[in-house]
Amino acid sequence: MSKIFNIKCPSCGTQQDVELYEAVNAGAEPELKQALLENRLNRIDCADCEASFRIDLPLLYSDLQHNILIHWIPETADLAKEQIIEEFDQSLEQINTMLPADIAAPNVRLVLTRVELVELIYIIEAGLNHRVVEYVKYSIHTRNMEKVDPKKFCLLLNVQDSTADELFFVMQNVETQELGSELRYGRPAYESMVGLYDENPEEFLEMFPGPCVSARNLLLEDSSSTET
Numbered sequence: 001m002s003k004i005f006n007i008k009c010p011s012c013g014t015q016q017d018v019e020l021y022e023a024v025n026a027g028a029e030p031e032l033k034q035a036l037l038e039n040r041l042n043r044i045d046c047a048d049c050e051a052s053f054r055i056d057l058p059l060l061y062s063d064l065q066h067n068i069l070i071h072w073i074p075e076t077a078d079l080a081k082e083q084i085i086e087e088f089d090q091s092l093e094q095i096n097t098m099l100p101a102d103i104a105a106p107n108v109r110l111v112l113t114r115v116e117l118v119e120l121i122y123i124i125e126a127g128l129n130h131r132v133v134e135y136v137k138y139s140i141h142t143r144n145m146e147k148v149d150p151k152k153f154c155l156l157l158n159v160q161d162s163t164a165d166e167l168f169f170v171m172q173n174v175e176t177q178e179l180g181s182e183l184r185y186g187r188p189a190y191e192s193m194v195g196l197y198d199e200n201p202e203e204f205l206e207m208f209p210g211p212c213v214s215a216r217n218l219l220l221e222d223s224s225s226t227e228t
């Protein structure tokens with residue numbers, strides 16, 4: 001689904017009408033999905049200067065084959081992270097109360113950055129358990145609070161470079177977006193965690209109850225609630 005927007009070049013100020021996408025259906029529009037993965041979606045080349053820039057609109061990514069809907073709602077100056085998560089939770093609750101009891105609620109996720117969206121797509125397609133992956137990140141953060149301070153860094157799972165023996169995580173500086181050191185986590189430890197999840201998912205669901213499954217957000221919430 002696309003719409004025409006009138007966009008002003010951030011470099012030279014030239015205005016032009018461009019087509020931007022607000023939804024991507026992975027099954028029906030594989031070329032849009034590919035553009036998203038390669039950071040080409042909603043990227044504009046200015047008609048007048050050399051500038052190339054990306055316009056971040058709220059985007060709905062659907063993948064019926066994997067039974068998931070992911071909303072990407074970019075954080076903006078007017079809309080802070082906490083507000084996005086709260087409003088999203090409320091509207092999701094409303095949807096769930098409107099659905100007939102015999103219809104399963106759709107599997108809906110919320111992400112705030114394109115990088116998180118791409119990471120989640122790879123996690124789902126690799127058949128990994130997203131909550132368990134975030135639990136692994138949570139334990140990496142808490143065991144290395146100095147080096148992997150959640151205030152400064154987030155962890156991203158690099159699905160493509162992970163091996164049969166190890167999951168590869170990369171540290172990303174949240175301010176500069178720069179990628180840094182790589183951390184490895186044994187696949188057997190992950191698998192045993194998945195075993196615990198299958199036996200007792202409630203504990204993981206309690207830890208990450210909402211649509212925004214993020215170890216870093218959880219740690220930041222924890223630290224702000226102990227500070228106040």
Ligand SMILES: [Zn+2]
Pocket residue numbers: 009010011012013014046047048049050051
């Ligand atoms: Zn320009």
